[in-house]
Amino acid sequence: MQQKVISVNININNIDYDQGYGHKEVELNLINKYLDEGYQVVDKFSTVSNANNLYCVNLTFILQKD
16 A cells, blocks of 8 residues: 655635636645545545635545555
8 A cells, every 4th residue: 555645735825706706716736636546535634724815725635555
């Protein structure tokens, strides 16, 4: 069995909620690479930090392949 721990940070600056902004779609290419190699996500953790003009998300994935 093989395992990998991948941590991804997503930062969005200058969020303007009044104008309808604040959503950002991000494709996680590194996670996609390991999924293509046969790894599976067995657990995930997230933390969110936001302020008036910054939104930061940290995602941690535990991947496993038999």
